[in-house]
Amino acid sequence: MNMIPHFAVVGHPNEGKSSVVSTLVENDRIRISPTPGETTVARQYPICVDGQPIIIFTDTPGFQNPVQTLGWLRKYQGPESEAIPRFLEECKNDPGLAHEGELLGPLTKGAGIIYVLDASRPLRRIDKAEMEILRITGRPRMAILNCKTGEESFLEEWKSELRKHFHMVRVFNALSATFAERLRLLESLRVLDQDWEQALDRVIDAFVQNWKQRNVECTSLVCNFLSQVLAMSEVQDVGEDADQEEVETKLTSRLEDRIRKAETRLHDQVCDLFRHDRRGFVLPDQSVLRQDLFSQATWTVFGLSKRKLTTAAAAAGAAAGAAVDVATLGHGLGLFTVLGGAAAGLGAFFKGEELVRTRILGLGVGKRQIQVGPIASPQWFFVLLDRFLLQYWHVIHWSHAVRDQDVVPIMAVEPRSKLGLSDTWSRSDRALCMEFFKSLTTVATADASKASTFAEQRFQHFLEQELQRISTR
Numbered sequence: 001m002n003m004i005p006h007f008a009v010v011g012h013p014n015e016g017k018s019s020v021v022s023t024l025v026e027n028d029r030i031r032i033s034p035t036p037g038e039t040t041v042a043r044q045y046p047i048c049v050d051g052q053p054i055i056i057f058t059d060t061p062g063f064q065n066p067v068q069t070l071g072w073l074r075k076y077q078g079p080e081s082e083a084i085p086r087f088l089e090e091c092k093n094d095p096g097l098a099h100e101g102e103l104l105g106p107l108t109k110g111a112g113i114i115y116v117l118d119a120s121r122p123l124r125r126i127d128k129a130e131m132e133i134l135r136i137t138g139r140p141r142m143a144i145l146n147c148k149t150g151e152e153s154f155l156e157e158w159k160s161e162l163r164k165h166f167h168m169v170r171v172f173n174a175l176s177a178t179f180a181e182r183l184r185l186l187e188s189l190r191v192l193d194q195d196w197e198q199a200l201d202r203v204i205d206a207f208v209q210n211w212k213q214r215n216v217e218c219t220s221l222v223c224n225f226l227s228q229v230l231a232m233s234e235v236q237d238v239g240e241d242a243d244q245e246e247v248e249t250k251l252t253s254r255l256e257d258r259i260r261k262a263e264t265r266l267h268d269q270v271c272d273l274f275r276h277d278r279r280g281f282v283l284p285d286q287s288v289l290r291q292d293l294f295s296q297a298t299w300t301v302f303g304l305s306k307r308k309l310t311t312a313a314a315a316a317g318a319a320a321g322a323a324v325d326v327a328t329l330g331h332g333l334g335l336f337t338v339l340g341g342a343a344a345g346l347g348a349f350f351k352g353e354e355l356v357r358t359r360i361l362g363l364g365v366g367k368r369q370i371q372v373g374p375i376a377s378p379q380w381f382f383v384l385l386d387r388f389l390l391q392y393w394h395v396i397h398w399s400h401a402v403r404d405q406d407v408v409p410i411m412a413v414e415p416r417s418k419l420g421l422s423d424t425w426s427r428s429d430r431a432l433c434m435e436f437f438k439s440l441t442t443v444a445t446a447d448a449s450k451a452s453t454f455a456e457q458r459f460q461h462f463l464e465q466e467l468q469r470i471s472t473r
Contacts (some may be wrong), residue, residue, distance in 0.1 A: 003199045006056045007189065008042070008106040011116040012130065013062030016146040019174035019399075020116050021045055021059040024182060026275040028400040030059065042102045049206045055186075058111060060103035066129040069100050073136055084108055084137050104137070112192060113141035115166065119158045120151035131165040140192035142168040144185075167192050175399045179211060179471045214273050215467040219460050221273075222388050225266045229259055229384060230440045233373030244370065251372040260293055263384070267391050274395050281398055289390055302386035302420040303379045308430060313378060315431035316438060374441070381437040386420030389470070396471050421466075432458055 009017045022030040025045045042060045046053035063069075069087070076083045085108050091097045107113065113134055117127065134141055143166040145158060155171075162169045168188050172181065186207060190200035234251040238244075271278045283289050291297040304312065422430065436459035439452035 003196075004046075004053055004056060005189070005196055005199050005203060006058070006106070006109075006111045007114050008058045008060055008103065008111040009114045009116060010060050010103045010134070011062060012118075012127070015062070015116050015118045016148060016174055017062070017116045018059050020114065020144060020146070020172070021057050022400045023174040023177050024057055024185070026400050028275075028277050028280055030400075040099070040102070042106055047203075047207075049210050054206050055200075055203045057114075058106045060106070061099035063103065063126070063130050063133075064099035065096055066100075066126050066133060069097065070129045070133050073133065080136060081138060104133075107137045107139050111139065112189070112196070113137065113139050114189075115141060115143045116146055117143065117158070118148045119145040119155050119171075120147040120149040122154050123157055123161055128161065131162065135165045140196070141166050142170065142188060142192060144170055144172045146173060147171070176397075177399060179396060180473070183207065211471065212464075212468065215464050215471070217273055218270060218392060218467055219463045221266060221269050222385070222463065223456060223460060225262060225388070226381065226384060226436075227440055229262055230381065230437070231374055232258055232262075233371055234258075235369060235371045237367060237369050239367060242368075242370075247370050248372055251370065255373050256294060263293060263387070266388065270388075270392055270395050276395060276398060276400070281395070283394060287390075287394065289387060289394070293387070298387070299383060302422075303382040304420075304423050304430065308423060308427075309379055309382070311427060312430035312434045315427060316434035376441065378434055378437050381440075382420070382422045382433070385433070386422050389421045389466070392467060393470055421470075429462060432462055435459075 009021050011017050018030055022028060025047050027045060030045065040061050042058050044056050044058045046056045048054065072087055072091070073083050076086060078086065084104055088101055088104060088108065092101055115131070115134055143162045145155065145162075147155070159169055168191070170185065170188055172185060177185075183204065186200065186204050190197055190204065232255060234255045236247055236251055238247055268278050271281050288297055288301050303309070422433065425433075432455075435455045439455040442452070
Protein backbone atom coordinates (compact mmCIF):
# COMPACT_ATOMS: atom_id res chain seq x y z
CA MET A 1 0.00 0.00 0.00
CA ASN A 2 1.34 3.44 -0.92
CA MET A 3 2.40 5.62 1.98
CA ILE A 4 0.38 8.80 2.51
CA PRO A 5 2.79 11.65 3.41
CA HIS A 6 1.86 13.42 6.63
CA PHE A 7 3.07 16.80 7.92
CA ALA A 8 2.30 18.53 11.22
CA VAL A 9 2.12 22.32 10.96
CA VAL A 10 3.53 23.67 14.23
CA GLY A 11 4.73 26.92 15.76
CA HIS A 12 3.96 29.69 18.22
CA PRO A 13 0.31 30.79 18.68
CA ASN A 14 -1.05 33.27 16.12
CA GLU A 15 1.86 32.90 13.70
CA GLY A 16 -0.24 31.66 10.76
CA LYS A 17 -0.34 27.87 11.17
CA SER A 18 -4.05 27.52 10.41
CA SER A 19 -3.72 29.92 7.47
CA VAL A 20 -0.98 27.75 5.97
CA VAL A 21 -3.08 24.60 6.37
CA SER A 22 -6.18 26.30 4.95
CA THR A 23 -4.25 27.41 1.86
CA LEU A 24 -2.52 24.08 1.26
CA VAL A 25 -5.66 21.96 1.56
CA GLU A 26 -7.95 24.56 -0.10
CA ASN A 27 -10.36 24.66 2.81
CA ASP A 28 -11.77 28.06 3.73
CA ARG A 29 -13.81 26.61 6.59
CA ILE A 30 -10.80 26.00 8.84
CA ARG A 31 -11.13 28.30 11.81
CA ILE A 32 -8.68 31.21 11.66
CA SER A 33 -8.65 33.92 14.32
CA PRO A 34 -6.39 36.83 15.33
CA THR A 35 -6.85 35.67 18.92
CA PRO A 36 -3.93 33.44 20.07
CA GLY A 37 -4.81 29.95 21.25
CA GLU A 38 -7.94 29.37 19.16
CA THR A 39 -6.59 25.98 18.04
CA THR A 40 -6.51 23.70 21.09
CA VAL A 41 -6.38 20.20 19.60
CA ALA A 42 -4.52 18.69 16.65
CA ARG A 43 -6.77 18.13 13.64
CA GLN A 44 -5.97 16.35 10.38
CA TYR A 45 -6.86 17.78 6.96
CA PRO A 46 -6.22 15.53 3.95
CA ILE A 47 -5.88 16.65 0.34
CA CYS A 48 -8.04 14.31 -1.69
CA VAL A 49 -8.00 13.59 -5.42
CA ASP A 50 -10.78 11.43 -6.87
CA GLY A 51 -12.01 10.85 -3.33
CA GLN A 52 -8.70 9.42 -2.11
CA PRO A 53 -6.34 11.18 0.34
CA ILE A 54 -2.91 11.78 -1.18
CA ILE A 55 -1.31 13.88 1.59
CA ILE A 56 -2.32 14.92 5.12
CA PHE A 57 -1.61 18.15 6.96
CA THR A 58 -2.28 18.40 10.69
CA ASP A 59 -3.13 21.78 12.20
CA THR A 60 -1.80 21.93 15.77
CA PRO A 61 -2.08 24.23 18.80
CA GLY A 62 0.75 26.70 19.35
CA PHE A 63 3.57 26.06 21.82
CA GLN A 64 2.44 26.89 25.34
CA ASN A 65 5.56 26.39 27.45
CA PRO A 66 8.53 25.73 25.15
CA VAL A 67 11.16 26.79 27.71
CA GLN A 68 9.76 24.40 30.33
CA THR A 69 9.47 21.62 27.73
CA LEU A 70 13.05 22.10 26.58
CA GLY A 71 14.22 22.06 30.20
CA TRP A 72 12.57 18.68 30.72
CA LEU A 73 14.11 17.28 27.52
CA ARG A 74 17.60 18.44 28.47
CA LYS A 75 17.37 16.74 31.85
CA TYR A 76 16.28 13.46 30.28
CA GLN A 77 19.09 10.90 30.57
CA GLY A 78 17.95 8.28 28.08
CA PRO A 79 18.49 8.06 24.28
CA GLU A 80 17.47 11.26 22.48
CA SER A 81 15.24 9.25 20.14
CA GLU A 82 13.08 8.28 23.13
CA ALA A 83 12.95 11.74 24.73
CA ILE A 84 9.74 12.98 23.07
CA PRO A 85 7.68 9.80 23.71
CA ARG A 86 8.79 9.79 27.36
CA PHE A 87 7.94 13.47 27.71
CA LEU A 88 4.45 12.89 26.31
CA GLU A 89 3.88 9.96 28.65
CA GLU A 90 5.06 11.69 31.81
CA CYS A 91 3.44 15.08 31.14
CA LYS A 92 0.15 13.98 29.57
CA ASN A 93 -1.85 15.05 32.63
CA ASP A 94 -0.17 18.44 33.04
CA PRO A 95 -2.63 21.11 31.77
CA GLY A 96 0.23 23.58 31.37
CA LEU A 97 1.77 21.32 28.72
CA ALA A 98 -1.42 20.23 26.95
CA HIS A 99 -0.60 22.14 23.76
CA GLU A 100 2.88 20.64 23.63
CA GLY A 101 1.33 17.19 23.86
CA GLU A 102 -1.06 17.92 20.98
CA LEU A 103 1.59 19.31 18.64
CA LEU A 104 4.32 16.75 19.43
CA GLY A 105 1.98 13.74 19.30
CA PRO A 106 1.76 13.51 15.48
CA LEU A 107 5.57 13.64 15.27
CA THR A 108 5.91 10.41 17.24
CA LYS A 109 3.64 8.77 14.64
CA GLY A 110 5.86 9.66 11.71
CA ALA A 111 4.71 13.12 10.67
CA GLY A 112 7.19 15.55 9.17
CA ILE A 113 7.41 19.11 10.48
CA ILE A 114 6.37 22.42 8.92
CA TYR A 115 7.34 25.13 11.41
CA VAL A 116 5.49 28.43 10.79
CA LEU A 117 6.72 31.71 12.24
CA ASP A 118 6.15 35.43 11.84
CA ALA A 119 9.47 36.83 10.59
CA SER A 120 8.27 40.44 10.80
CA ARG A 121 9.16 40.47 14.51
CA PRO A 122 12.52 40.00 16.28
CA LEU A 123 13.85 36.56 17.21
CA ARG A 124 13.20 35.66 20.86
CA ARG A 125 14.47 33.17 23.42
CA ILE A 126 11.28 31.12 23.27
CA ASP A 127 11.63 30.83 19.47
CA LYS A 128 15.06 29.25 19.91
CA ALA A 129 13.58 26.89 22.49
CA GLU A 130 10.88 25.82 20.03
CA MET A 131 13.47 25.21 17.31
CA GLU A 132 15.60 23.07 19.60
CA ILE A 133 12.60 20.99 20.68
CA LEU A 134 11.78 20.30 17.04
CA ARG A 135 15.40 19.39 16.31
CA ILE A 136 15.35 16.87 19.15
CA THR A 137 12.37 15.11 17.55
CA GLY A 138 14.67 14.00 14.72
CA ARG A 139 11.84 14.37 12.20
CA PRO A 140 12.41 15.88 8.70
CA ARG A 141 11.53 19.54 9.06
CA MET A 142 10.94 22.69 7.07
CA ALA A 143 10.58 26.24 8.39
CA ILE A 144 8.16 28.67 6.74
CA LEU A 145 8.82 32.38 7.14
CA ASN A 146 5.56 34.32 7.12
CA CYS A 147 5.99 38.12 7.32
CA LYS A 148 2.51 39.02 8.57
CA THR A 149 3.02 42.80 8.66
CA GLY A 150 5.29 43.00 5.64
CA GLU A 151 8.27 44.01 7.79
CA GLU A 152 11.38 42.19 6.52
CA SER A 153 14.23 43.79 8.46
CA PHE A 154 14.49 40.69 10.71
CA LEU A 155 14.36 38.20 7.85
CA GLU A 156 18.08 37.48 7.55
CA GLU A 157 18.46 37.02 11.31
CA TRP A 158 15.66 34.48 11.22
CA LYS A 159 17.13 32.62 8.26
CA SER A 160 20.54 32.40 9.92
CA GLU A 161 19.09 30.86 13.09
CA LEU A 162 16.65 28.57 11.31
CA ARG A 163 19.34 27.00 9.15
CA LYS A 164 20.91 25.58 12.33
CA HIS A 165 17.79 23.58 13.12
CA PHE A 166 15.91 22.89 9.86
CA HIS A 167 16.61 21.03 6.64
CA MET A 168 14.76 23.62 4.54
CA VAL A 169 13.78 27.28 5.00
CA ARG A 170 11.21 28.99 2.74
CA VAL A 171 9.35 32.30 2.61
CA PHE A 172 5.64 31.56 2.14
CA ASN A 173 2.69 33.94 2.57
CA ALA A 174 -0.48 31.93 3.03
CA LEU A 175 -2.68 34.95 2.22
CA SER A 176 -1.25 35.42 -1.26
CA ALA A 177 0.24 32.05 -2.26
CA THR A 178 -0.55 31.10 -5.86
CA PHE A 179 -0.93 27.62 -7.33
CA ALA A 180 2.68 27.80 -8.53
CA GLU A 181 3.93 28.75 -5.05
CA ARG A 182 2.01 25.92 -3.41
CA LEU A 183 3.46 23.52 -5.97
CA ARG A 184 6.99 24.72 -5.18
CA LEU A 185 6.32 24.16 -1.48
CA LEU A 186 5.30 20.56 -2.17
CA GLU A 187 8.42 20.08 -4.29
CA SER A 188 10.52 21.34 -1.36
CA LEU A 189 8.87 18.85 1.00
CA ARG A 190 9.82 16.12 -1.45
CA VAL A 191 13.55 16.59 -0.84
CA LEU A 192 13.34 16.67 2.98
CA ASP A 193 13.71 12.89 3.20
CA GLN A 194 14.69 10.40 0.51
CA ASP A 195 12.17 7.90 1.86
CA TRP A 196 9.37 10.32 0.92
CA GLU A 197 10.45 11.06 -2.64
CA GLN A 198 8.26 8.52 -4.44
CA ALA A 199 5.19 9.26 -2.32
CA LEU A 200 5.55 13.00 -2.82
CA ASP A 201 6.21 12.51 -6.53
CA ARG A 202 2.76 10.95 -6.69
CA VAL A 203 1.31 13.83 -4.69
CA ILE A 204 2.85 16.46 -6.97
CA ASP A 205 1.74 14.63 -10.11
CA ALA A 206 -1.80 14.25 -8.75
CA PHE A 207 -1.83 17.91 -7.72
CA VAL A 208 -0.78 19.06 -11.20
CA GLN A 209 -3.15 16.73 -13.03
CA ASN A 210 -6.06 17.71 -10.81
CA TRP A 211 -5.41 21.39 -11.52
CA LYS A 212 -5.31 20.72 -15.27
CA GLN A 213 -8.59 18.83 -14.98
CA ARG A 214 -10.19 21.81 -13.25
CA ASN A 215 -9.06 24.00 -16.14
CA VAL A 216 -10.61 21.52 -18.58
CA GLU A 217 -13.88 21.72 -16.65
CA CYS A 218 -13.66 25.53 -16.56
CA THR A 219 -13.26 25.57 -20.33
CA SER A 220 -16.29 23.35 -20.77
CA LEU A 221 -18.32 25.64 -18.51
CA VAL A 222 -17.44 28.79 -20.41
CA CYS A 223 -18.10 27.16 -23.79
CA ASN A 224 -21.56 26.14 -22.64
CA PHE A 225 -22.12 29.62 -21.22
CA LEU A 226 -21.11 31.37 -24.45
CA SER A 227 -23.24 29.02 -26.52
CA GLN A 228 -26.21 29.69 -24.25
CA VAL A 229 -25.85 33.48 -24.06
CA LEU A 230 -25.19 34.01 -27.77
CA ALA A 231 -28.48 32.27 -28.53
CA MET A 232 -30.58 34.12 -25.95
CA SER A 233 -33.59 36.13 -27.02
CA GLU A 234 -36.90 37.31 -25.60
CA VAL A 235 -40.18 37.01 -27.52
CA GLN A 236 -43.69 38.32 -26.82
CA ASP A 237 -46.97 38.12 -28.71
CA VAL A 238 -48.70 41.51 -28.91
CA GLY A 239 -51.75 43.08 -30.50
CA GLU A 240 -51.66 45.61 -33.33
CA ASP A 241 -52.28 48.48 -30.92
CA ALA A 242 -49.39 47.61 -28.57
CA ASP A 243 -46.63 50.21 -28.02
CA GLN A 244 -43.67 48.61 -29.80
CA GLU A 245 -41.00 50.67 -28.02
CA GLU A 246 -42.47 49.85 -24.62
CA VAL A 247 -42.53 46.13 -25.40
CA GLU A 248 -38.97 46.22 -26.70
CA THR A 249 -37.81 47.95 -23.51
CA LYS A 250 -39.47 45.31 -21.36
CA LEU A 251 -38.06 42.45 -23.41
CA THR A 252 -34.60 44.01 -23.36
CA SER A 253 -34.71 44.29 -19.58
CA ARG A 254 -35.70 40.63 -19.30
CA LEU A 255 -32.88 39.63 -21.64
CA GLU A 256 -30.35 41.62 -19.62
CA ASP A 257 -31.47 39.93 -16.39
CA ARG A 258 -31.20 36.45 -17.92
CA ILE A 259 -27.69 37.15 -19.17
CA ARG A 260 -26.57 38.55 -15.80
CA LYS A 261 -27.92 35.47 -14.01
CA ALA A 262 -26.19 33.14 -16.47
CA GLU A 263 -22.88 34.93 -15.90
CA THR A 264 -23.35 34.80 -12.12
CA ARG A 265 -23.97 31.03 -12.35
CA LEU A 266 -20.76 30.64 -14.38
CA HIS A 267 -18.73 32.58 -11.84
CA ASP A 268 -20.25 30.58 -8.98
CA GLN A 269 -19.35 27.33 -10.75
CA VAL A 270 -15.74 28.50 -11.10
CA CYS A 271 -15.66 29.23 -7.35
CA ASP A 272 -16.96 25.73 -6.67
CA LEU A 273 -14.34 24.13 -8.91
CA PHE A 274 -11.56 25.78 -6.93
CA ARG A 275 -13.18 24.90 -3.60
CA HIS A 276 -14.16 28.39 -2.50
CA ASP A 277 -17.22 29.18 -0.45
CA ARG A 278 -19.02 31.55 -2.82
CA ARG A 279 -20.40 33.51 0.12
CA GLY A 280 -16.88 34.30 1.29
CA PHE A 281 -15.36 35.20 -2.07
CA VAL A 282 -15.02 38.98 -2.44
CA LEU A 283 -13.74 40.94 -5.41
CA PRO A 284 -11.23 43.71 -4.66
CA ASP A 285 -12.77 47.18 -4.48
CA GLN A 286 -10.90 48.31 -7.58
CA SER A 287 -11.98 45.39 -9.74
CA VAL A 288 -13.78 46.33 -12.95
CA LEU A 289 -15.83 43.16 -12.47
CA ARG A 290 -17.78 45.13 -9.87
CA GLN A 291 -19.16 47.16 -12.78
CA ASP A 292 -22.39 46.02 -14.36
CA LEU A 293 -22.02 43.80 -17.42
CA PHE A 294 -23.64 46.50 -19.57
CA SER A 295 -21.83 49.51 -18.13
CA GLN A 296 -19.52 51.92 -19.94
CA ALA A 297 -16.52 50.70 -17.89
CA THR A 298 -17.11 47.09 -18.94
CA TRP A 299 -17.30 47.87 -22.64
CA THR A 300 -14.37 50.30 -22.45
CA VAL A 301 -11.99 47.87 -20.72
CA PHE A 302 -13.00 44.51 -22.19
CA GLY A 303 -13.18 43.24 -25.73
CA LEU A 304 -11.04 44.17 -28.71
CA SER A 305 -10.09 47.48 -30.27
CA LYS A 306 -11.87 48.24 -33.55
CA ARG A 307 -8.75 47.42 -35.55
CA LYS A 308 -8.12 44.07 -33.84
CA LEU A 309 -11.78 43.11 -34.01
CA THR A 310 -11.83 43.84 -37.73
CA THR A 311 -8.65 41.89 -38.46
CA ALA A 312 -9.87 38.96 -36.33
CA ALA A 313 -13.11 38.86 -38.31
CA ALA A 314 -11.23 39.01 -41.59
CA ALA A 315 -8.75 36.33 -40.52
CA ALA A 316 -11.59 34.02 -39.54
CA GLY A 317 -13.50 34.67 -42.76
CA ALA A 318 -16.42 36.04 -40.76
CA ALA A 319 -19.76 36.48 -42.45
CA ALA A 320 -20.74 39.83 -43.94
CA GLY A 321 -23.29 40.38 -41.21
CA ALA A 322 -20.61 40.14 -38.52
CA ALA A 323 -18.42 42.55 -40.48
CA VAL A 324 -21.26 45.08 -40.42
CA ASP A 325 -21.42 44.72 -36.63
CA VAL A 326 -17.68 45.33 -36.39
CA ALA A 327 -17.95 48.49 -38.43
CA THR A 328 -20.76 49.96 -36.33
CA LEU A 329 -18.87 49.39 -33.10
CA GLY A 330 -16.31 52.11 -33.87
CA HIS A 331 -18.34 54.94 -32.35
CA GLY A 332 -19.35 53.11 -29.17
CA LEU A 333 -17.41 55.45 -26.89
CA GLY A 334 -19.11 58.42 -28.54
CA LEU A 335 -22.47 56.94 -27.60
CA PHE A 336 -21.33 56.55 -23.99
CA THR A 337 -20.29 60.21 -24.02
CA VAL A 338 -23.79 61.18 -25.09
CA LEU A 339 -25.17 59.08 -22.23
CA GLY A 340 -23.03 61.02 -19.77
CA GLY A 341 -21.12 57.92 -18.62
CA ALA A 342 -24.19 56.30 -17.03
CA ALA A 343 -24.72 52.54 -17.20
CA ALA A 344 -26.01 51.68 -20.63
CA GLY A 345 -28.34 48.71 -20.94
CA LEU A 346 -28.83 46.67 -24.06
CA GLY A 347 -31.72 48.86 -25.11
CA ALA A 348 -29.72 52.09 -24.96
CA PHE A 349 -26.39 50.79 -26.21
CA PHE A 350 -27.27 48.13 -28.74
CA LYS A 351 -30.16 50.00 -30.32
CA GLY A 352 -27.82 52.78 -31.39
CA GLU A 353 -25.22 50.26 -32.53
CA GLU A 354 -27.64 47.91 -34.31
CA LEU A 355 -26.04 44.99 -32.47
CA VAL A 356 -29.23 43.46 -31.09
CA ARG A 357 -31.71 41.89 -33.43
CA THR A 358 -35.28 43.11 -33.03
CA ARG A 359 -37.78 41.26 -35.18
CA ILE A 360 -41.46 41.93 -35.83
CA LEU A 361 -43.22 38.79 -36.94
CA GLY A 362 -46.79 38.61 -38.23
CA LEU A 363 -49.10 36.10 -36.53
CA GLY A 364 -52.27 36.73 -38.49
CA VAL A 365 -54.86 39.49 -38.50
CA GLY A 366 -54.51 41.87 -35.54
CA LYS A 367 -51.59 39.96 -33.98
CA ARG A 368 -47.82 40.14 -34.14
CA GLN A 369 -44.73 38.95 -32.29
CA ILE A 370 -41.78 41.04 -31.11
CA GLN A 371 -38.38 39.39 -30.56
CA VAL A 372 -35.34 41.01 -28.96
CA GLY A 373 -32.03 39.22 -29.44
CA PRO A 374 -29.85 37.30 -29.95
CA ILE A 375 -26.95 39.77 -29.78
CA ALA A 376 -25.12 39.57 -33.08
CA SER A 377 -21.79 41.25 -32.36
CA PRO A 378 -18.46 39.39 -32.05
CA GLN A 379 -17.42 42.14 -29.62
CA TRP A 380 -20.06 40.81 -27.24
CA PHE A 381 -18.31 37.42 -27.39
CA PHE A 382 -14.92 38.93 -26.46
CA VAL A 383 -16.39 41.05 -23.64
CA LEU A 384 -17.99 37.97 -22.05
CA LEU A 385 -14.79 35.96 -22.51
CA ASP A 386 -12.62 38.69 -20.97
CA ARG A 387 -14.89 38.97 -17.94
CA PHE A 388 -14.70 35.22 -17.41
CA LEU A 389 -10.90 35.22 -17.64
CA LEU A 390 -10.58 38.01 -15.09
CA GLN A 391 -13.01 36.29 -12.74
CA TYR A 392 -10.97 33.09 -13.10
CA TRP A 393 -7.79 35.04 -12.33
CA HIS A 394 -9.33 36.46 -9.16
CA VAL A 395 -10.61 33.06 -8.01
CA ILE A 396 -7.30 31.23 -8.37
CA HIS A 397 -5.48 34.09 -6.61
CA TRP A 398 -7.98 34.24 -3.76
CA SER A 399 -6.42 32.53 -0.78
CA HIS A 400 -8.47 30.05 1.20
CA ALA A 401 -6.87 31.60 4.28
CA VAL A 402 -8.62 34.96 3.78
CA ARG A 403 -11.49 35.55 6.19
CA ASP A 404 -14.15 38.25 6.51
CA GLN A 405 -12.12 40.24 9.00
CA ASP A 406 -9.06 40.28 6.75
CA VAL A 407 -8.30 43.05 4.33
CA VAL A 408 -8.76 41.86 0.76
CA PRO A 409 -5.22 41.41 -0.59
CA ILE A 410 -4.05 43.83 -3.26
CA MET A 411 -3.55 41.78 -6.38
CA ALA A 412 -1.73 42.54 -9.60
CA VAL A 413 -2.97 45.53 -11.55
CA GLU A 414 -6.01 44.69 -13.62
CA PRO A 415 -6.28 45.54 -17.30
CA ARG A 416 -6.94 49.18 -18.16
CA SER A 417 -8.23 50.71 -21.41
CA LYS A 418 -8.43 48.03 -24.14
CA LEU A 419 -6.24 45.61 -22.24
CA GLY A 420 -8.56 42.74 -21.52
CA LEU A 421 -6.66 39.50 -21.97
CA SER A 422 -8.16 38.84 -25.39
CA ASP A 423 -6.70 42.11 -26.69
CA THR A 424 -3.19 40.87 -25.79
CA TRP A 425 -3.49 37.62 -27.75
CA SER A 426 -1.91 37.04 -31.13
CA ARG A 427 -3.82 37.65 -34.33
CA SER A 428 -4.09 33.91 -34.96
CA ASP A 429 -5.47 33.30 -31.45
CA ARG A 430 -8.10 35.99 -31.89
CA ALA A 431 -9.01 34.55 -35.28
CA LEU A 432 -9.44 31.13 -33.67
CA CYS A 433 -11.83 32.69 -31.14
CA MET A 434 -13.70 34.43 -33.95
CA GLU A 435 -14.14 31.11 -35.73
CA PHE A 436 -15.73 29.68 -32.60
CA PHE A 437 -18.00 32.74 -32.36
CA LYS A 438 -18.98 32.27 -36.00
CA SER A 439 -19.76 28.59 -35.37
CA LEU A 440 -22.11 29.56 -32.54
CA THR A 441 -23.99 32.12 -34.65
CA THR A 442 -24.18 30.27 -37.97
CA VAL A 443 -27.42 28.65 -39.17
CA ALA A 444 -27.14 24.90 -38.56
CA THR A 445 -26.45 22.66 -41.56
CA ALA A 446 -24.59 19.37 -41.86
CA ASP A 447 -21.41 21.12 -43.03
CA ALA A 448 -21.80 23.90 -40.47
CA SER A 449 -22.19 21.34 -37.68
CA LYS A 450 -18.94 19.63 -38.63
CA ALA A 451 -17.12 22.98 -38.82
CA SER A 452 -18.67 24.02 -35.50
CA THR A 453 -17.37 20.90 -33.74
CA PHE A 454 -13.87 21.47 -35.11
CA ALA A 455 -13.94 25.18 -34.13
CA GLU A 456 -15.10 24.34 -30.61
CA GLN A 457 -12.36 21.73 -30.16
CA ARG A 458 -9.69 24.19 -31.28
CA PHE A 459 -11.10 26.91 -29.02
CA GLN A 460 -11.29 24.59 -26.02
CA HIS A 461 -7.69 23.48 -26.49
CA PHE A 462 -6.52 27.09 -26.77
CA LEU A 463 -8.50 28.18 -23.70
CA GLU A 464 -7.25 25.26 -21.60
CA GLN A 465 -3.70 26.30 -22.39
CA GLU A 466 -4.50 29.92 -21.58
CA LEU A 467 -5.96 29.02 -18.18
CA GLN A 468 -2.92 26.91 -17.42
CA ARG A 469 -0.65 29.80 -18.40
CA ILE A 470 -2.58 32.22 -16.17
CA SER A 471 -2.40 29.88 -13.18
CA THR A 472 1.31 29.05 -13.42
CA ARG A 473 2.93 32.37 -14.28
